[in-house]
Amino acid sequence: MSTFRDLRHYIDQLTGTLGEDEVLRIDGADRDLDIGGITELMAEKEGPALMFDNIPGFPPGYRVFTNFMGTAARTAVALGLPPDTPKLDIVRAWKDLSRRIEPVPPVEVTTGPVLENVLTGDDVDLRVFPAPRWHEADGGRYIGTACMVIARDPDTGWVNIGTYRACVQGPDRLSLWMLGNRHARAIAEKYWARGRSCPIAVVVGQDPILSTAAAIAAPSGMSEYDLAGGLRGKGVEVLYPEGGEIPVPAHAEIVIEGEMPPVEEESVLEGPFGEWTGYYTHSGQETVVRVKRILHRDDPIILGAPPMLPTVPAGDQAVPLYSASVTWDHLEASGVQNIKGVWAYARQLLMVVSIEQTGAGDAVHALLAAAGRKRTGGMERYFVVVDEDIDVTDINHVLWAMFTRVDPSESIQVLRAPTTAIDPRLSPERREAGDLSMGIVLIDATKPFAWKDRYPAANRFDDAAREELRRRWEGVLAL
Ligand SMILES: Cc1cc2nc3c(=O)[nH]c(=O)nc-3n(C[C@H](O)[C@H](O)[C@H](O)COP(=O)(O)O)c2cc1C
Numbered sequence: 001m002s003t004f005r006d007l008r009h010y011i012d013q014l015t016g017t018l019g020e021d022e023v024l025r026i027d028g029a030d031r032d033l034d035i036g037g038i039t040e041l042m043a044e045k046e047g048p049a050l051m052f053d054n055i056p057g058f059p060p061g062y063r064v065f066t067n068f069m070g071t072a073a074r075t076a077v078a079l080g081l082p083p084d085t086p087k088l089d090i091v092r093a094w095k096d097l098s099r100r101i102e103p104v105p106p107v108e109v110t111t112g113p114v115l116e117n118v119l120t121g122d123d124v125d126l127r128v129f130p131a132p133r134w135h136e137a138d139g140g141r142y143i144g145t146a147c148m149v150i151a152r153d154p155d156t157g158w159v160n161i162g163t164y165r166a167c168v169q170g171p172d173r174l175s176l177w178m179l180g181n182r183h184a185r186a187i188a189e190k191y192w193a194r195g196r197s198c199p200i201a202v203v204v205g206q207d208p209i210l211s212t213a214a215a216i217a218a219p220s221g222m223s224e225y226d227l228a229g230g231l232r233g234k235g236v237e238v239l240y241p242e243g244g245e246i247p248v249p250a251h252a253e254i255v256i257e258g259e260m261p262p263v264e265e266e267s268v269l270e271g272p273f274g275e276w277t278g279y280y281t282h283s284g285q286e287t288v289v290r291v292k293r294i295l296h297r298d299d300p301i302i303l304g305a306p307p308m309l310p311t312v313p314a315g316d317q318a319v320p321l322y323s324a325s326v327t328w329d330h331l332e333a334s335g336v337q338n339i340k341g342v343w344a345y346a347r348q349l350l351m352v353v354s355i356e357q358t359g360a361g362d363a364v365h366a367l368l369a370a371a372g373r374k375r376t377g378g379m380e381r382y383f384v385v386v387d388e389d390i391d392v393t394d395i396n397h398v399l400w401a402m403f404t405r406v407d408p409s410e411s412i413q414v415l416r417a418p419t420t421a422i423d424p425r426l427s428p429e430r431r432e433a434g435d436l437s438m439g440i441v442l443i444d445a446t447k448p449f450a451w452k453d454r455y456p457a458a459n460r461f462d463d464a465a466r467e468e469l470r471r472r473w474e475g476v477l478a479l
Pocket of ligand 1: 180181218
């Protein structure tokens with residue numbers, strides 16, 4: 001597994017293993033919309049990772065790094081796999097790894113590069129960083145899109161890390177938007193119930209393993225630090241800044257420390273913000289961080305992962321790969337046999353499972369099990385099961401199965417299931433009533449088991465024949 005010390009180390013690994021062109025340096029892009037727009041256009045083309053420098057109005061070296069895990073190859077490097085690992089093998093490796101993962105606690109150190117600059121008192125000013133306005137209608141500049149929000153449970157000492165968007169609201173004010181069931185909110189409520197503000201640290205700029213751990217729904221009581229340590233096989237180096245209660249990564253680019261008062265005491269208008277569904281959904285009075293201290297490395301890098309349409313192939317490749325691995329794990333745990341692959345499209349809106357049928361009912365079992373992983377907060381919408389001859393990583397192949405092996409009058413079932421508060425299809429009435437439910441579609445696109453062997457044969461050259469043609473015509477045709 002990967003053992004990146006920090007974000008810079010990962011960037012070195014990207015260029016080291018995939019070539020210098022894997023990270024494109026861009027000078028002079030404005031933090032208002034240029035950086036966001038270029039990031040989106042490059043992601044649509046599955047282009048390189050982007051390092052923005054010499055941002056107008058900011059010192060050279062104050063950088064923004066985007067599209068960091070935007071392709072399967074970059075995700076493979078992030079997970080410590082060979083860069084040419086086939087896409088489905090990345091999902092399989094991730095599933096196997098998460099199953100055998102042993103939590104490794106963080107290692108406490110006394111110093112680290114994050115302490116190169118310590119801003120306190122009047123020097124606290126978030127505006128020194130080139131936080132971008134990512135999308136045209138964003139309600140502010142978001143420094144935190146792939147950030148880590150760290151809080152500590154006052155009763156148990158459990159340290160939780162989550163990714164919640166963070167908007168600069170003034171020199172010493174940050175807003176956070178945490179959906180209702182987020183752990184940091186539950187922790188903050190414990191402090192608020194005792195009449196205290198909740199100590200909080202927001203990390204901007206960390207390696208992809210820490211980013212991934214922060215975005216994973218680790219069970220309550222398990223620290224994402226331990227999870228990241230398990231993923232990398234080595235404890236994360238953390239330090240307690242002087243007088244601080246929250247351990248922060250010693251190699252982070254930027255750490256913003258402060259406290260979150262109850263919303264009734266102070267709140268701010270947060271949003272709108274272009275969300276991963278492809279819409280601006282949420283805006284409202286949200287929690288504030290009163291910033292007390294800022295730590296940052298020399299020449300700090302803001303790690304940015306602005307949401308884009310979920311259909312952008314390289315929008316955030318890690319999310320679909322991770323969603324597919326979790327679904328695959330869930331299918332196995334539910335006793336589904338002969339799973340050949342699981343792949344997620346549009347982040348996780350369309351989940352495709354391939355199986356080798358051994359009996360009538362296998363396909364429906366797989367569909368129900370895949371849908372059974374869905375919880376409030378998830379937005380899987382379409383579940384499709386296909387036969388083993390379908391390449392789940394090729395959307396055209398999946399569509400062919402859906403168009404030719406489905407009898408819409410009997411192969412499709414619609415159920416009602418939980419969804420997320422940012423589901424754009426929730427009516428205003430349902431949203432206001434707190435009814436976060438939505439239809440989901442289960443599509444059996446397998447050949448009916450009872451007459452599978454009599455299904456018309458496919459006229460597509462099979463894999464062996466394709467390989468043979470490629471070999472024989474090599475040098476004449478690029479097949
Ligand atoms: C790039 C990215 C951005 C996210 N932004 C938010 C957000 O703004 N608010 C939120 O509540 N969840 C957001 N999430 C989802 C949470 O980070 C995720 O559910 C995480 O597991 C929450 O951690 P927790 O269970 O410890 O609260 C985001 C996830 C990713 C990958």
